[in-house]
Every structure is written in C-alpha cells, then in structure tokens.
Amino acid sequence: MDSITLRRPDDWHVHLRDGDMLRHTCADMARYMGRAIVMPNLTPPVTTVAAAEAYRARIVDAMAGLPRQFEPLMTLYLTDNTSADEIRRAAESDCVHAVKLYPAGATTNSAAGVNALESLYPILEVMQEVDLPLLVHGEVTDPEIDIFDREAIFIERHLAPIVARFDALRVVLEHITTGDAVHFVAGARAGVAATITAHHLLLNRNDLLVGGVKPHYYCLPVLKRQRHQEALIAAATSADPRFFLGTDSAPHTRGSKESSCGCAGVYTAHASLELYAEVFEAQNALPALELFASLHGPAFYGLPANDDTVTLERGDMPVPEERALGEETLVPLRGGESLRWRVVTS
Numbered sequence: 001m002d003s004i005t006l007r008r009p010d011d012w013h014v015h016l017r018d019g020d021m022l023r024h025t026c027a028d029m030a031r032y033m034g035r036a037i038v039m040p041n042l043t044p045p046v047t048t049v050a051a052a053e054a055y056r057a058r059i060v061d062a063m064a065g066l067p068r069q070f071e072p073l074m075t076l077y078l079t080d081n082t083s084a085d086e087i088r089r090a091a092e093s094d095c096v097h098a099v100k101l102y103p104a105g106a107t108t109n110s111a112a113g114v115n116a117l118e119s120l121y122p123i124l125e126v127m128q129e130v131d132l133p134l135l136v137h138g139e140v141t142d143p144e145i146d147i148f149d150r151e152a153i154f155i156e157r158h159l160a161p162i163v164a165r166f167d168a169l170r171v172v173l174e175h176i177t178t179g180d181a182v183h184f185v186a187g188a189r190a191g192v193a194a195t196i197t198a199h200h201l202l203l204n205r206n207d208l209l210v211g212g213v214k215p216h217y218y219c220l221p222v223l224k225r226q227r228h229q230e231a232l233i234a235a236a237t238s239a240d241p242r243f244f245l246g247t248d249s250a251p252h253t254r255g256s257k258e259s260s261c262g263c264a265g266v267y268t269a270h271a272s273l274e275l276y277a278e279v280f281e282a283q284n285a286l287p288a289l290e291l292f293a294s295l296h297g298p299a300f301y302g303l304p305a306n307d308d309t310v311t312l313e314r315g316d317m318p319v320p321e322e323r324a325l326g327e328e329t330l331v332p333l334r335g336g337e338s339l340r341w342r343v344v345t346s
C-alpha cells in the first residue's frame with residue numbers, strides 16, 4: 001500500500017497553550033485535523049464556561065489567515081471548588097464538550113487540580129445527569145507510589161470506584177500507558193474509553209533512558225516498559241471502539257525540556273497522523289487506522305464523523321530539527337529525521 005485515504009481525523013486530547021505559542025500549535029493542527037478536544041491546563045486554568053469561550057475565541061483568532069481551520073471543542077478544568085451550576089452551564093453551552101480531572105500535582109499545570117476526589121462526587125453526579133464526559137489524567141500523586149505504578153494504582157483506587165458508582169457517566173482515561181489500563185478499559189461497562197498517544201505507541205522507557213536521558217521523550221504518564229507499549233499497540237490497532245486518537249501533543253520550549261528539571265510533554269502536532277501511520281503499518285493494520293483516528297472518537301462523543309477525507313502517501317517527510325516559537329524554539333518528535341508517511345493536504 002503506497003497511499004491510504006481515510007475520513008478526516010480528529011484529535012481528542014491536545015494542548016494548544018496560549019499567547020505566542022497558539023499560532024504555531026493551531027497552524028499544525030489545522031493542517032488536517034477536523035476537531036480537537038482542547039485541554040484546559042493554562043495558567044490560570046480554564047475553570048468556567050466564560051473562560052472556555054474566551055479561550056475558544058483566542059484559538060479561532062490564532063487561525064485567521066490559515067488555509068483551513070479545525071474546530072476547537074473546549075473542556076473545563078475541575079477544581080476542589082467547581083460548582084454544580086458551572087457544570088450545568090457547561091452542559092448547556094455549545095462550547096464545552098467535557099470536563100477534565102487533574103489530580104493536584106500530577107502533571108503540568110495541575111496545581112489547581114483536585115485534592116480529594118471523593119469530595120467531588122456531587123459534581124460527578126451532576127455530570128452524569130447532564131451527560132458531560134469526564135476526562136481523566138489517571139495517576140495517583142501519593143509520594144509513596146513509584147512513578148511507574150501511578151496509573152495502575154489510580155485505576156484500582158479511584159477510577160474503578162467512579163466507573164462503578166456513576167454507572168452512566170461517560171469517562172475517558174486519557175493518554176493510557178499500561179497494559180493495566182488497556183485491560184481495564186477493554187473490560188469496562190459501556191461509556192468508558194481511552195485515548196492513546198503516538199509517542200506511547202512508538203516509544204518505551206528504554207528509549208527515554210538507555211544511552212543517556214532523552215528529555216524530549218519525557219512526558220506524563222511516563223513511558224513504560226516494552227510489554228506495556230505492546231499492549232497499547234494491540235489496543236490501538238484492534239478495531240475496539242473504546243480506543244481512539246488523542247495525541248497529547250504538549251509543547252514546551254527547548255530550554256524548559258533540556259533542563260536540570262525538565263518539563264513533561266512531547267510535541268507531535270506537526271505530524272501526528274504520520275506518526276500513528278508508522279505504528280499501524282508495522283502491525284499490518286493500516287486499514288484499522290481510520291477507525292482509531294476518525295470514527296471511534298466521534299462515536300464516543302456523540303458527534304458525526306467528518307464527511308471529508310485525507311490521504312496519506314508513502315514517502316519521506318522531513319521534520320525540521322527545531323521550530324521557531326517567538327524568541328524560543330521547540331523540538332518536535334523526530335526533529336531532524338524523516339517520517340515514512342505524509343498527509344497530502346488539499
């Protein structure tokens with residue numbers, strides 16, 4: 001197969017940031033993504049419908065003059081103080097499509113996240129009632145728990161009880177990284193799904209740590225061992241509708257990555273579909289790429305699939321070593337290398 005045409009994909013988990021960065025992230029996304037679930041972990045976080053609407057307007061502004069645009073689907077950032085009224089306002093708005101749970105301290109800009117999950121149960125009750133999906137960064141923050149075990153323990157301690165207690169709440173376990181997560185989601189009740197990033201399919205912790213630490217591969221949840229990577233690949237390529245594309249593309253400047261305390265996040269928005277295509281091709285599963293990238297996500301969110309298509313062609317797609325970002329630069333995944341597929345944009 002030297003070319004493959006699929007329904008236009010959507011990205012169900014992306015960090016566009018704000019300010020100067022927004023122009024760059026939006027330009028990459030607008031190349032071919034149809035819609036994007038936009039993460040709310042700005043400083044300050046997007047905790048109200050009014051803030052989500054203002055952020056959406058900044059995203060639309062940042063796309064002015066681009067040859068095509070994607071549709072930003074906004075999310076709210078849950079805090080200990082999120083009110084039931086705000087959730088109801090979100091459900092009524094056309095702008096907000098989901099609510100994001102960050103355990104406080106789990107990841108980039110999560111300091112304002114949730115400290116005691118159980119005290120949020122009344123809010124989850126309202127989300128269930130108004131059918132607003134809960135998106136979860138699924139890691140415990142207990143300092144006693146080893147970083148490589150934080151996802152599996154979150155599932156056992158927090159996610160399984162939530163999924164059982166709120167049996168009609170739609171839940172997405174975001175950017176899964178373990179066989180434990182695959183197993184949980186594949187066996188869960190209806191209304192539970194997971195996003196999988198390109199980098200967790202392409203890399204494991206050896207890539208991060210063997211032969212020198214690779215700060216540009218550092219993200220959260222951290223890359224796991226090969227057996228987990230294999231479980232993710234099997235899930236993504238399996239045609240199981242519970243698994244769909246969410247890049248978790250998360251830009252940080254080169255300086256903040258190549259640091260004695262480097263930031264977590266991998267940038268893939270420049271070539272996300274091309275990167276996923278490599279994984280699917282290696283499994284002889286290219287025909288299943290459309291399910292994962294373009295069909296399972298909209299079905300979960302209750303939205304129509306995009307009605308136009310994109311075409312991937314085999315051939316060298318060079319990735320620049322770094323990208324300008326105002327005064328700073330950004331290192332994209334595979335910067336300085338070539339990719340085997342390229343989306344031919346119309």
Ligand SMILES: NC(=O)N[C@@H](CC(=O)O)C(=O)O
Pocket residue numbers: 015041107108109137218219220221248250251264265266
């Ligand atoms: N994934 C990451 O490593 N980083 C994300 C936050 C997140 O999605 O957890 C970021 O915003 O930089």
Ligand SMILES: [Zn+2]
Pocket residue numbers: 107137174175220221
């Ligand atoms: Zn996260």
Ligand SMILES: [Zn+2]
Pocket residue numbers: 013014015039175248250
């Ligand atoms: Zn993320």
